[in-house]
Each structure stands twice: as structure tokens, then as C-alpha cells.
Amino acid sequence: GEDVEQSLFLSVREGDSSVINCTYTDSSSTYLYWYKQEPGAGLQLLTYIFSNMDMKQDQRLTVLLNKKDKHLSLRIADTQTGDSAIYFCAETNSFTNTGNQFYFGTGTSLTVIP
Amino acid sequence: ETGVTQTPRHLVMGMTNKKSLKCEQHLGHNAMYWYKQSAKKPLELMFVYSLEERVENNSVPSRFSPECPNSSHLFLHLHTLQPEDSALYLCASSQDRGAWYGYTFGSGTRLTVV
Numbered sequence: 001g002e003d004v005e006q007s008l009f010l011s012v013r014e015g016d017s018s019v020i021n022c023t024y025t026d027s028s029s030t031y032l033y034w035y036k037q038e039p040g041a042g043l044q045l046l047t048y049i050f051s052n053m054d055m056k057q058d059q060r061l062t063v064l065l066n067k068k069d070k071h072l073s074l075r076i077a078d079t080q081t082g083d084s085a086i087y088f089c090a091e092t093n094s095f096t097n098t099g100n101q102f103y104f105g106t107g108t109s110l111t112v113i114p
Numbered sequence: 115e116t117g118v119t120q121t122p123r124h125l126v127m128g129m130t131n132k133k134s135l136k137c138e139q140h141l142g143h144n145a146m147y148w149y150k151q152s153a154k155k156p157l158e159l160m161f162v163y164s165l166e167e168r169v170e171n172n173s174v175p176s177r178f179s180p181e182c183p184n185s186s187h188l189f190l191h192l193h194t195l196q197p198e199d200s201a202l203y204l205c206a207s208s209q210d211r212g213a214w215y216g217y218t219f220g221s222g223t224r225l226t227v228v
Contacts, residue, residue, distance in 0.1 A: 004156060008154060033216055035216075035219075040221065041221050042118070042204055042219030042220045042222055043204070043206075044205075044219070045215075045218075048215070069143075092214065101159070102159070102216075102217070103150075103156070105156055105157075106156050108155075
């Protein structure tokens, strides 16, 4: 299978920007995703980006994709304590009738310090 | 509540026990999935069902046995588990297998094998 790598932990101060990074090996990647997992909950889709895009912005979230380096990042502006969670990077490379396989990273645990 | 409900939320079982995890969705989705979430490891796909038919089994040990009686319900039957099987088991669903827009996850069952 394809590899998706993330660092395990990140700490930031409230009000600062957070940047969570992800690298992947699949050169055929078509869609890339960020999921958020709050304590005691399942994964919730935050945002996604198509592989022909470089950037996507949605309120406090900015996704940057460097397809050449196979690097995806999620920037959270003005980070709040409610942003403390585990953030998973995921990618998929196929949209055939037999369905697509999602490859997930390990998740990055973001701690926001008040 | 995301629309995918998993029970129980927590389960402690001995290595000789038999138990079942349940997942239910009323989103009208046709595909359902079991994932295993272990600390410091990528999210691991275990089983995929599409229209109640198992289409993928990622080399999961036979002590895990899935069942999909209809498109709304998915079970994971457990027997003679090992301590290393302790993890968070997540159920997810999507409209179809080719769901580029991502999955809807349940909150998971935290399994501890003693």
C-alpha cells in the first residue's frame, strides 16, 4: 500500500497559527483530505483538495499542496483550544467502479496551550 | 452524532471470550467499512462491504469475522483475541465505494483485551 506520514505531536499557543504537515508516496494521488478526531469521537472530514489545485482556503483553514514534493499541509489560523484534536491526512488514487482505497496517516495530535 | 452509530463505546474482554461490535447507519449509504486505529500507526482498513457484499479483506486474522446482514448494519465478531488487538475500532460508511468526498465515521469502540 501507499505510505502517508505525519509527525505525531504538535503544540501551539492559543492565538498562534498551527501548521500540520503530511507527506505521501503515491504519485497517482487524486484527492487529499484532512480529517479531525476530537477526544472520544470518530473522524470528521474537515476539508479536501483535488490534486490539480495548489491551495484551498476555508475560513481559518488553508490547505497547501506541493504535488512535486508530495507534501500536504494544513494551516489553522488563530488556533483555539477547541482545535485541540488529532488531525489525519488521507489520500486516494482511484475512482474506478470497484471503488477507491483511502490511505491514512498516523494522525497528528495538536495541543493548544491557553 | 454523525449518522453512524457504534456500540458498545467501550469493551473489555478476555482472550477466550466471544463478543461482537455493532455499527448502524441510516444515511442511505451503500458501502461500509471497519478500520482499526492503534496508537502511532496509520489507520488500518480491515474490511469493506459494498451493497452487503464483502469486497475487500486486507489480510485480517480470522479471529475477526465481519457480517453485513443489510446495508444499514455491520458487525465485527471477535473471538480468541490477543492483547495486541486492543485498539479503537472505527466503522465508516459512504454513498458508494467510489466516494471521493470521503467517509462518515462513527465514534468507535474502544476495545481492551486482557
